[in-house]
Amino acid sequence: MTDYDVIVVGGGPAGSMAAEAAAKQGARTIMLEKDRDIGYPVRCGEGVGAFGLKKFIEPDPAWIATTISKVRMRSPDNTLIDFGMDDAGFILHRRLFDYALANQASQAGVEIQTRAYVDGLIIEDDCVRGVKYQYMGEHKQLTAKLVIAADGVESRVGRMAGLRTATKLKDMDSGYQATVGNIDVDQEMIDFYVGSNWAPGGYLWIFPKGNGMANIGLGINGIYAKEHSAHDMLHGFLDKYFPKASVLTSVCGGIPIAKTLKKITSNGLMLTGDAARMVNPVTGGGIITGMVGGQIAGDVAGLAIQSGDYSEKAFDGYPKRWHKAEGKTHEAFYRIGEGIAQITDDQLNKIAHRLVKTPSENLSLLKIFTAVAREKPKILLDVTRAFAGI
Amino acid sequence: MILVKDNRCDFCGTCVAVCPVDAIELREADISIIHDTCIDCDICIWVCPIDVLSSDVKEEVEHD
Numbered sequence: 358m359t360d361y362d363v364i365v366v367g368g369g370p371a372g373s374m375a376a377e378a379a380a381k382q383g384a385r386t387i388m389l390e391k392d393r394d395i396g397y398p399v400r401c402g403e404g405v406g407a408f409g410l411k412k413f414i415e416p417d418p419a420w421i422a423t424t425i426s427k428v429r430m431r432s433p434d435n436t437l438i439d440f441g442m443d444d445a446g447f448i449l450h451r452r453l454f455d456y457a458l459a460n461q462a463s464q465a466g467v468e469i470q471t472r473a474y475v476d477g478l479i480i481e482d483d484c485v486r487g488v489k490y491q492y493m494g495e496h497k498q499l500t501a502k503l504v505i506a507a508d509g510v511e512s513r514v515g516r517m518a519g520l521r522t523a524t525k526l527k528d529m530d531s532g533y534q535a536t537v538g539n540i541d542v543d544q545e546m547i548d549f550y551v552g553s554n555w556a557p558g559g560y561l562w563i564f565p566k567g568n569g570m571a572n573i574g575l576g577i578n579g580i581y582a583k584e585h586s587a588h589d590m591l592h593g594f595l596d597k598y599f600p601k602a603s604v605l606t607s608v609c610g611g612i613p614i615a616k617t618l619k620k621i622t623s624n625g626l627m628l629t630g631d632a633a634r635m636v637n638p639v640t641g642g643g644i645i646t647g648m649v650g651g652q653i654a655g656d657v658a659g660l661a662i663q664s665g666d667y668s669e670k671a672f673d674g675y676p677k678r679w680h681k682a683e684g685k686t687h688e689a690f691y692r693i694g695e696g697i698a699q700i701t702d703d704q705l706n707k708i709a710h711r712l713v714k715t716p717s718e719n720l721s722l723l724k725i726f727t728a729v730a731r732e733k734p735k736i737l738l739d740v741t742r743a744f745a746g747i
Numbered sequence: 748m749i750l751v752k753d754n755r756c757d758f759c760g761t762c763v764a765v766c767p768v769d770a771i772e773l774r775e776a777d778i779s780i781i782h783d784t785c786i787d788c789d790i791c792i793w794v795c796p797i798d799v800l801s802s803d804v805k806e807e808v809e810h811d
């Protein structure tokens with residue numbers, strides 16, 4: 358008899374969804390989180406689409422900071438492209454949101470242990486059968502029929518089982534964000550800066566958080582990070598545009614803009630969320646997609662427990678369902694990202710000058726990507742694929 | 748050898764994610780480089796958003 362049926366490593370959105378889905382299938386499930394708190398520190402811009410979110414949890418004003426209806430994109434020469442969003446967006450209080458997801462999991466029967474740092478796997482007969490961890494200075498271990506690794510960008514648990522999770526420098530954005538107070542920004546608008554001034558190979562975002570606060574952050578593509586520091590660039594931006602802003606929180610973090618790993622399962626182990634590289638490679642959004650992946654992994658885990666087969670083969674449904682749900686779209690986005698990476702500031706300005714003539718009610722993200730594809734025709738097919746969700 | 752500046756790391760794990768040989772150990776608030784495993788590829792230095800890491804090898808090469 359094992360201690361648990363399922364051990365989930367990592368208490369982020371992907372981990373909570375996986376644990377909840379497994380427990381709902383009747384699996385005895387525990388989730389281990391290395392930090393003292395679920396949901397903290399928040400290394401995230403906290404932006405999500407309302408439609409995607411509502412599939413998993415009822416929006417609660419307690420963890421919604423602002424509701425977004427407008428988007429602004431700025432080219433390097435500061436040409437403004439404004440448009441409305443088809444689907445409303447939310448800027449979350451992730452500290453509370455991650456809590457709510459973990460609470461939802463615990464209500465489904467999941468046990469949760471914080472301060473539990475997983476530093477090894479129990480592997481028998483080429484199959485993962487539990488974890489070794491440290492809890493407040495003590496070495497402990499737990500056995501299980503299978504383990505789900507939702508350990509975020511670091512993704513070390515997968516490596517412990519021999520999966521290749523190391524991400525190439527070009528597939529990683531180096532990010533830095535400050536939550537600032539005392540600034541005057543439109544509380545219904547998200548504002549993006551593209552180009553080499555503020556975010557070479559990535560973008561800078563301003564996401565309003567209510568009461569004169571906002572998350573202002575940027576991601577620099579890894580290949581440019583050799584010359585540029587995300588911290589220095591963000592502070593340069595704040596000094597220039599918001600010299601009176603006070604920094605309430607500042608965090609750094611990596612955004613894996615890779616394709617999902619080729620192999621996200623092995624005997625007794627599934628990877629999910631950032632750990633499996635499930636972030637949208639163009640937007641860098643990984644909250645909802647991590648939840649999508651986590652839920653599928655948890656569901657497949659529950660079914661495996663019922664069938665008594667925990668081999669890699671028994672998890673076949675997981676990569677397949679993920680690929681259908683998001684993975685395929687992400688591959689199209691990845692290729693779009695590769696195309697965008699070659700676009701110069703001059704080209705971005707040119708695209709913006711063209712778009713600015715279009716009335717904003719006729720603009721949408723699809724229109725913008727289509728305009729980009731005029732400069733880089735080879736991404737046109739993928740733009741169509743990505744937006745059709747195929 | 749990769750050097751870690753004291754009291755600067757934010758423990759975000761970005762360096763861990765790109766390290767090709769899993770030579771970085773990271774707890775809630777503790778980072779260390781496993782020097783025997785490290786191959787001095789330097790990509791952790793570049794990707795770190797707040798410039799915590801540096802290399803002593805680099806300096807020597809530049810002085811050559």
Ligand SMILES: Cc1cc2nc3c(=O)[nH]c(=O)nc-3n(C[C@H](O)[C@H](O)[C@H](O)COP(=O)(O)OP(=O)(O)OC[C@H]3O[C@@H](n4cnc5c(N)ncnc54)[C@H](O)[C@@H]3O)c2cc1C
Pocket residue numbers: 366367368369370371372389390391392396400401402403404405473474475476507508509510511513532533534574609610611612629630631632636641642643644645647
């Ligand atoms: C600067 C920045 C801005 C972002 N902005 C957005 C945004 O606006 N919208 C969006 O959708 N996405 C955004 N993302 C991406 C988003 O934050 C992630 O995709 C999302 O958090 C992934 O969820 P997860 O559950 O996979 O991982 P995480 O939320 O990272 O959770 C992983 C958890 O595992 C724990 N853990 C790690 N190792 C171990 C271990 N060995 N033992 C036990 N526990 C462990 C960690 O402490 C952590 O709590 C941003 C990312 C960054 C860095």
Ligand code: SF4
Pocket residue numbers: 609755756757758759760761762763773778794795796797798799800
């Ligand atoms: S990338 Fe930098 S801040 Fe993040 S864990 Fe590594 S050394 Fe620390």
Ligand code: SF4
Pocket residue numbers: 749765766767768769770771780784785786787788789790791792
């Ligand atoms: S220099 Fe390369 S091998 Fe050494 S710790 Fe950094 S990323 Fe890993």
